[in-house]
Amino acid sequence: xxxxxxxxxxxxxxxxxxxxxxxxxxxxxxxxxxxxxxxxxxxxxxxxxxxxxxxxxxxxxxxxxxxxxxxxxxxxxxxxxxxxxxxxxxxxxxxxxxxxxxxxxxxxxxxxxxxxxxxxxxxxxxxxxxxxxxxxxxxxxxxxxxxxxxxxxxxxxxxxxxxxxxxxxxxxxxxxxxxxxxxxxxxxxxxxxxxxxxxxxxxxxxxxxxxxxxxxxxxxxxxxxxxxxxxxxxxxxxxxxxxxxxxxxxxxxxxxxxxxxxxxxxxxxxxxxxxxxxxxxxxxxxxxxxxxxxxxxxxxxxxxxxxxxxxxxxxxxxxxxxxxxxxxxxxxx
DNA sequence: ATGCCGAGAAGGGCGAGAAA
DNA sequence: TTTCTCGCCCTTCTCGGCAT
Numbered sequence: 001x002x003x004x005x006x007x008x009x010x011x012x013x014x015x016x017x018x019x020x021x022x023x024x025x026x027x028x029x030x031x032x033x034x035x036x037x038x039x040x041x042x043x044x045x046x047x048x049x050x051x052x053x054x055x056x057x058x059x060x061x062x063x064x065x066x067x068x069x070x071x072x073x074x075x076x077x078x079x080x081x082x083x084x085x086x087x088x089x090x091x092x093x094x095x096x097x098x099x100x101x102x103x104x105x106x107x108x109x110x111x112x113x114x115x116x117x118x119x120x121x122x123x124x125x126x127x128x129x130x131x132x133x134x135x136x137x138x139x140x141x142x143x144x145x146x147x148x149x150x151x152x153x154x155x156x157x158x159x160x161x162x163x164x165x166x167x168x169x170x171x172x173x174x175x176x177x178x179x180x181x182x183x184x185x186x187x188x189x190x191x192x193x194x195x196x197x198x199x200x201x202x203x204x205x206x207x208x209x210x211x212x213x214x215x216x217x218x219x220x221x222x223x224x225x226x227x228x229x230x231x232x233x234x235x236x237x238x239x240x241x242x243x244x245x246x247x248x249x250x251x252x253x254x255x256x257x258x259x260x261x262x263x264x265x266x267x268x269x270x271x272x273x274x275x276x277x278x279x280x281x282x283x284x285x286x287x288x289x290x291x292x293x294x295x296x297x298x299x300x301x302x303x304x305x306x307x308x309x310x311x312x313x314x315x316x317x318x319x320x321x322x323x324x325x326x327x328x329x330x331x332x333x
Numbered sequence: 334a335t336g337c338c339g340a341g342a343a344g345g346g347c348g349a350g351a352a353a
Numbered sequence: 354t355t356t357c358t359c360g361c362c363c364t365t366c367t368c369g370g371c372a373t
Contacts, residue, residue, distance in 0.1 A: 111352090111358085129343065140359050145344075163342055169366055171344085191335060202367050207336075 018054045021084040023071060027063045032099045032117045033109055037072050045073035054083035056101065058094040065094050066101035092124035100136045114139050119147050129161040129169070174220055176201035180209040181219035 045052065052074060055067025064071060065087055074082045087094055099117040102109045109117065118137035121128065122144065130144040137144070162168055170176060180199035183190065184206075190198075196206040209219045299307050 131343070141344080142346095142360090143358060146357095161343080163367090169343055192337095193335070203336085204338095204368080205366065208365085 018083050018085050020081045021057070023075060023080055023082050025062055026057060026071060026082075026084075027061060028068055028071065030063060030095070031068055032095070032102055032113055033068070037069055041069050042072040042076060045069055046076035048073075052083070054085045056097070057084045057086055058091065059086040059088055061091065061094075063094065065098040095124070096121055096136055099138075109138065111139070115143065115147060118144050122148050127162050129163045132163065170201075177205065177209050177219045180206050181213060184210055184213055 052070045053067075055070050056065040057063065057067075058065050067082075071082060087097060089097075095117075099109070099114075099121065114137045118133050118139055121133050121136060125133070130141040130148065133144045134141040161171060176199050180195050180201055183195050183198050187195075192203045192206045192210065195210070196203040199206065201209075212219050
């Protein structure tokens with residue numbers, strides 16, 4: 001995929017013959033290198049005897065994609081024109097090409113520049129896998145994953161990513177596996193390919209689900225069944241045990257606050273109005289038993305009946321909410 | 334058309350080393 | 354000393370190819 005994209009980019013570049021362009025027509029803004037040019041490198045290029053190789057320019061914007069130092073060196077030589085190859089793609093692709101050019105040859109980008117570039121690529125190409133972005137930006141895939149997590153709502157709407165091999169892989173295949181399990185249970189005679197099509201997974205995954213069911217195992221592999229059942233499974237052990245207590249037993253106010261804090265960090269909730277309303281409501285109940293007792297003790301006697309009735313009605317509303325959400329969980333399980 | 338197998342790539346976890 | 358980043362390992366996934 002990336003190779004194909006690059007090949008297309010290269011073909012686009014190759015189709016254009018190298019031409020001489022007025023340096024004054026070129027734009028040098030929006031470079032991935034925030035620290036500007038290196039004077040020593042410019043100096044070294046300017047005194048070189050051999051002609052400078054053509055620079056790469058984004059034709060629609062006339063922005064220099066690759067060759068900023070060569071432009072400065074040409075200016076230092078007193079040239080008013082420079083050899084240029086044009087790139088015709090989008091601005092986002094031009095930026096990717098600029099980052100890649102700076103990573104693969106010439107003066108390497110600083111670590112901060114590479115991370116900034118990765119963040120921009122993740123935003124402009126959210127469907128690219130961490131490894132694909134990492135290979136362009138010249139940083140580790142894990143670092144790209146961290147950057148992606150840090151971007152608000154970056155992965156909330158994504159269900160799958162495209163790898164360097166051009167294959168589409170789900171970010172979380174648990175839902176597809178559960179679907180497949182249901183389909184197999186309802187129609188044991190279906191072929192793997194039919195199951196795969198209906199569940200939206202690959203035939204091999206369908207085969208794995210079927211094998212697991214035949215062995216009497218959970219359709220989800222160990223890691224997935226853990227993470228999908230307990231979204232906080234990746235948290236450190238002390239926090240996870242607190243969360244588990246909140247799920248399986250009557251939690252304390254402190255346990256509530258741990259769980260609510262975790263929900264507050266979820267972009268899927270905090271980035272929508274209804275999500276924020278829900279978080280505010282949930283947050284009200286994070287007070288501890290002592291605080292509850294203090295509230296109860298201080299309810300004026302003449303208000304007790306009204307407050308009790310309202311509390312009852314609110315409790316029914318929360319119960320209904322729990323039932324409906326609980327139903328959704330079992331539907332997907 | 335189907336099931337199976339292997340190759341290659343994905344993401345997560347974790348320890349080691351580098352950088353601040 | 355702390356934080357960050359990398360690289361390795363493991364598990365999981367998709368897809369192409371092959372035999373039936």
